[in-house]
Amino acid sequence: MQPQMVSSFNVQLRGAVHAAAGLAVWAAVTWLVPPALAQGVPATSQSPSPAVIPQPAAPQAVPGFWDPRRRPDRPDLSRLTVIRFLTETDYPPFNFTGPDGNPAGFNVDLARLICDEIKVACTIQMRRFETLVDAINGNRGDAIIASLAVTPQLRAKLDFSDPYYRSPARFVSRKDAVMAEVRPEYLEGKKVGAIAGSSHEAYLKTLFTDAQIVSFPNDDALRVALRRGEVDFIFGDAISLAFWINGTDSGDCCAFSGGPFTESRYFGEGVGIGVKRGNDVLRQALNWAMFRLWEKGRYTDLWLRYFSVSPF
Numbered sequence: 001m002q003p004q005m006v007s008s009f010n011v012q013l014r015g016a017v018h019a020a021a022g023l024a025v026w027a028a029v030t031w032l033v034p035p036a037l038a039q040g041v042p043a044t045s046q047s048p049s050p051a052v053i054p055q056p057a058a059p060q061a062v063p064g065f066w067d068p069r070r071r072p073d074r075p076d077l078s079r080l081t082v083i084r085f086l087t088e089t090d091y092p093p094f095n096f097t098g099p100d101g102n103p104a105g106f107n108v109d110l111a112r113l114i115c116d117e118i119k120v121a122c123t124i125q126m127r128r129f130e131t132l133v134d135a136i137n138g139n140r141g142d143a144i145i146a147s148l149a150v151t152p153q154l155r156a157k158l159d160f161s162d163p164y165y166r167s168p169a170r171f172v173s174r175k176d177a178v179m180a181e182v183r184p185e186y187l188e189g190k191k192v193g194a195i196a197g198s199s200h201e202a203y204l205k206t207l208f209t210d211a212q213i214v215s216f217p218n219d220d221a222l223r224v225a226l227r228r229g230e231v232d233f234i235f236g237d238a239i240s241l242a243f244w245i246n247g248t249d250s251g252d253c254c255a256f257s258g259g260p261f262t263e264s265r266y267f268g269e270g271v272g273i274g275v276k277r278g279n280d281v282l283r284q285a286l287n288w289a290m291f292r293l294w295e296k297g298r299y300t301d302l303w304l305r306y307f308s309v310s311p312f
Helices: 106-118 129-137 199-207 219-227 238-246 280-296 298-306
Strands: 082-088 121-127 143-149 158-160 169-174 191-195 212-216 233-237 254-261 271-276
Touching (some): 082 106, 106 143, 106 280, 121 129, 129 143, 129 271, 143 158, 158 280, 169 199, 169 219, 169 238, 191 199, 191 219, 212 219, 219 233, 219 238, 233 238, 238 254
Parallel strands (some): 082 143, 191 212, 191 233
């Protein structure tokens, strides 16, 4: 099964694998606040009731994938003289060609921050997505930062850094029907849309068995149905849905309901930076640098610059 195209910006989770339907467990995700921002962060909670409630503007939620109790030691960086990053050509807002003709996007800016933290010279080259793995293994680059979803298939070809973002699943409803929490029993009899054949549809069929699941051929049809009130909720990739909610195509109709769903059997292990297998020096350096960026709040600043509506 091929990954679904999931964004009005043509965002897709590269390399994602749709897990086979089966009994899933509820997965809770912890958002780790970087120490630099630990003070003054408002606490959030979810209502135990399925009641529809007005939703005020919520503070931006920034995901954290680094545990402060597992602070990595600084690796030996003396052998790193240059890092040749590879990214893909057209995958906005993560990778694209900027107005000046140079690589731009979330992944590109993260690569530059990593280089600055390690204090090493770096290059960033844009290539077609399907050529990236061969380029690394052919020594035409050192690290792929191109929204690679970590899968068993790719682990056989590359080693990966720690994940630097995930693409959770979320429900979206019209603004007059937002729910603070979504549970299977709350959606009994409700019409819930999903892309036909997707991991999101499989998850609904496994967990939300009392909902009326409506399948759609693509994202456009799915989202139009919600705007028109033909379904009560839609369920899909939270990153692409965040851009849609905040874009003109949504007509300011809709908002997230409930929180993120992150069950890895359906929604993947996360997105990491790929390096040649056995290149532990570079992999450890990347992990150390990303932890430092998160600890200093620089990752948070980058995230907020690109995601005005949080996918989490």
